[in-house]
Amino acid sequence: EPLRGLLDERKEGVRAEAIMALGRIGPDAEAAVPDLVRRLGDKSERIGREASLALGRIGAPAVEPLIAAASARETLVRARAVEALGATPLLKGPGLQAVLTCANDAEPAVRAAALRALSKLATADDVALPILKENLRHGDETVRRAAVDWVAADRRLLSTLAPDLETLLTADS
Secondary structure, eight states, rough: OHHHHHOOOSSSSHHHHHHHHHHHHHHGGGGGGGHHHGGGGGGHHHHEEEHHHHHHHHHHHHHHHHHHHHTTTTHHHHHHHHHHHSSTOOOOOHHHHHHHHHHTTTSSSHHHHHHHHHHHHOHHHHHHHHHHHHHTTTTTHHHHHHHHHHHOOOOOGGHHHHHHHHHHHSSSO
């Protein structure tokens, strides 16, 4: 409770430290999940990022609220919710489906966040490959980079995607 009280402090540093401490507590900080989800859309990049990391560390108790946040109207909230889901240990079922859905989001920031999240999760090749192929050709550079980073992190995908990567390397952009 005392840490939750610090989430409304005026000083950003105090709020950030309280959020980080809640993340270190992990699943036992379940009571703070609604407070942290509200911080996903914070105007401070630091607060939003720390809230996302903390929710991922809290894990299973945060999954349902994060699924709801992954379909929020605000782009930043969706992107940070997806990042948190990607940091959730052993994510599966509806949580994984929410990340997969966001891999097709119209907003490049959300799509790139979903690709980064999927790269951390054990995504089956038959699921990963179509997503990667589509996003390697996406019009937004941030999305393409997130897809390339995923391939770089999971080298077993490289041989299958080599022709797509060759096309990227020779593209004007």
